[in-house]
Amino acid sequence: MTAQAQTILPGRPRQAIPGPASMPALWRLAAARGGIEVKTFFRDKMAVAFIFGLPSILLVLFGSIFGGQAAARGVSVGQLYASGMIAGGIMSTSFQYLGIGIATERENGTLKRLAGTPMPPAAYFAGKVVQVMVCTLSETALLMLVGTLFYHLQLPASPGRWWTFAWVFVLGSAACALMGIAASSLPRSVASATPIITLPFTVLQFISGIYVPFSNIPGWMQDLASLFPLKWMAQGMRSVFLPGQAATLEPAHVWEHGRTALVLAVWIAAGLVLCVKTFRWQNRG
Amino acid sequence: MGSETAVMVRDLGKRYGDVTAVDGIDFDIGRGEVFALLGPNGAGKTTTVEILEGFRHRDRGTVAVLGHDPGHPSRAWRARIGIVLQLASVGPELTVQEMVRHFAALYPQSRDPDEAIELVGLTGKARSRIGGLSGGQARRLDVAMGIVGRPELLFLDEPTTGFDPEARRHFWDLIRDLRTDGTTIVLTTHYLDEAEALADRIAVIAAGRIVAAGDPGSLGGRSAAAARVSWTATGPAIRTAGEKQGRTTVETTTPTQLIAELRQQFDGEIPGLTVTRPTLEDTYLELTAKATS
Numbered sequence: 001m002t003a004q005a006q007t008i009l010p011g012r013p014r015q016a017i018p019g020p021a022s023m024p025a026l027w028r029l030a031a032a033r034g035g036i037e038v039k040t041f042f043r044d045k046m047a048v049a050f051i052f053g054l055p056s057i058l059l060v061l062f063g064s065i066f067g068g069q070a071a072a073r074g075v076s077v078g079q080l081y082a083s084g085m086i087a088g089g090i091m092s093t094s095f096q097y098l099g100i101g102i103a104t105e106r107e108n109g110t111l112k113r114l115a116g117t118p119m120p121p122a123a124y125f126a127g128k129v130v131q132v133m134v135c136t137l138s139e140t141a142l143l144m145l146v147g148t149l150f151y152h153l154q155l156p157a158s159p160g161r162w163w164t165f166a167w168v169f170v171l172g173s174a175a176c177a178l179m180g181i182a183a184s185s186l187p188r189s190v191a192s193a194t195p196i197i198t199l200p201f202t203v204l205q206f207i208s209g210i211y212v213p214f215s216n217i218p219g220w221m222q223d224l225a226s227l228f229p230l231k232w233m234a235q236g237m238r239s240v241f242l243p244g245q246a247a248t249l250e251p252a253h254v255w256e257h258g259r260t261a262l263v264l265a266v267w268i269a270a271g272l273v274l275c276v277k278t279f280r281w282q283n284r285g
Numbered sequence: 286m287g288s289e290t291a292v293m294v295r296d297l298g299k300r301y302g303d304v305t306a307v308d309g310i311d312f313d314i315g316r317g318e319v320f321a322l323l324g325p326n327g328a329g330k331t332t333t334v335e336i337l338e339g340f341r342h343r344d345r346g347t348v349a350v351l352g353h354d355p356g357h358p359s360r361a362w363r364a365r366i367g368i369v370l371q372l373a374s375v376g377p378e379l380t381v382q383e384m385v386r387h388f389a390a391l392y393p394q395s396r397d398p399d400e401a402i403e404l405v406g407l408t409g410k411a412r413s414r415i416g417g418l419s420g421g422q423a424r425r426l427d428v429a430m431g432i433v434g435r436p437e438l439l440f441l442d443e444p445t446t447g448f449d450p451e452a453r454r455h456f457w458d459l460i461r462d463l464r465t466d467g468t469t470i471v472l473t474t475h476y477l478d479e480a481e482a483l484a485d486r487i488a489v490i491a492a493g494r495i496v497a498a499g500d501p502g503s504l505g506g507r508s509a510a511a512a513r514v515s516w517t518a519t520g521p522a523i524r525t526a527g528e529k530q531g532r533t534t535v536e537t538t539t540p541t542q543l544i545a546e547l548r549q550q551f552d553g554e555i556p557g558l559t560v561t562r563p564t565l566e567d568t569y570l571e572l573t574a575k576a577t578s
């Protein structure tokens with residue numbers, strides 16, 4: 001640029017070439033991304049109705065139709081539905097929303113546009129973590145509210161049960177979020193994103209004891225469900241919210257906390273590898 | 286590092302399977318220049334620009350963009366370039382202001398977001414949801430997002446598609462202002478009048494090669510090309526090179542002399558006289574037709 005070239009546009013004058021030192025800090029970018037992500041979620045009618053609202057609606061439907069029956073001594077079917085739906089809600093706002101949302105962002109060019117800016121990829125994923133945490137906690141709080149108001153769901157009374165709730169929540173949402181990011185690479189258009197992500201999610205909810213009590217599911221379906229995180233998340237949540245004697249309803253007749261943590265940890269590790277291998281900032285073509 | 290050169294391209298090549306998209310091209314873009322890349326769809330234009338933008342890897346050749354290899358984009362390098370992609374509107378749930386502010390936050394020394402919105406003429410829509418913008422307004426938002434980081438080098442891909450004539454003129458003024466501010470601009474467009482109005486230099490790419498490069502006035506030997514003199518052929522015609530629908534047209538490198546002769550022949554006004562040189566569009570169509578035949 002020559003000395004005569006003037007800054008005719010208003011604003012701060014052009015400075016020397018910026019070095020990495022003047023880059024916005026990662027935490028700032030992550031906060032900015034998180035804010036945008038959460039705002040987008042709660043303004044998106046599809047996300048609010050279908051991702052956020054549907055689990056509560058289904059809980060009211062299933063709970064009102066079947067909830068009065070007794071599943072075991074001192075355990076109502078309504079309580080089973082409420083605790084299982086909390087696991088389904090976690091998967092909805094993590095797996096389903098990320099799967100559909102990132103596929104859409106990839107196909108409409110949002111990801112490519114962000115890749116063209118100096119934003120580091122870590123800020124993008126940190127923003128997704130913020131979004132999943134905020135939306136999934138709100139979702140869980142809503143389901144706990146509906147469950148305690150209408151279906152005799154009992155909030156954990158001991159620190160031990162809250163601790164179980166915390167680790168099942170964190171490991172479960174992390175595993176589902178990573179699966180969602182990986183699955184977002186499957187749809188090839190915005191229009192196909194919803195069916196491709198929602199179909200396996202719906203099947204998984206049926207066989208994992210969310211829509212139908214797990215003890216009513218045929219054995220081979222139980223075995224299939226045991227390969228995926230949702231069955232273990234639902235079982236973990238039942239151990240948090242149901243009376244101790246409800247464990248007799250489980251196939252193993254105990255809560256299997258160790259196995260639950262192990263399966264979720266394996267899915268987190270596998271999901272992480274899958275995400276690193278498959279994540280693309282641009283669509284094919 | 287050549288501080289006067291913004292973009293340097295030597296023997297750039299890119300293949301997709303058996304298809305050669307870019308077949309050994311060379312060009313330089315000087316700092317502060319507006320450089321237009323023209324070419325039919327599938328000529329290698331987008332591939333070339335995407336390699337310069339750091340979105341695609343090349344198969345061969347040397348490329349430097351602001352002194353850096355775009356094959357290895359760094360954050361510091363990305364902070365110095367702006368990219369206006371040819372995309373549908375994104376983030377329909379956010380407002381114009383939220384989106385531009387967010388993009389401003391990603392850059393180390395960005396422009397005031399409200400100023401960027403004003404520059405593209407969207408101040409009245411700043412608080413509107415992006416999903417409710419018209420096509421032309423969404424394009425202008427794209428441009429605001431591209432310039433809010435105060436780039437030294439700005440890539441514009443078909444920037445005025447969907448603009449009404451007034452919005453285009455307004456946009457051209459914005460590009461001229463950015464150029465005066467020292468921004469180097471790489472423009473791809475299908476509108477030849479746009480290239481002619483804005484570009485300091487034009488390169489025409491066809492079938493993966495650059496078939497002509499130069500300033501808009503002399504591209505493809507345009508300024509030296511024969512003039513076309515045409516008149517209504519009533520009365521004595523002198524060189525009837527081509528007669529069509531009652532008009533005679535002659536291509537000549539000495540149009541002034543021809544007109545003097547005609548004036549004598551007609552003894553006064555020459556009926557229906559026109560003198561034209563090939564437009565940029567004529568030159569462009571001829572160049573690309575030759576390259577693809």
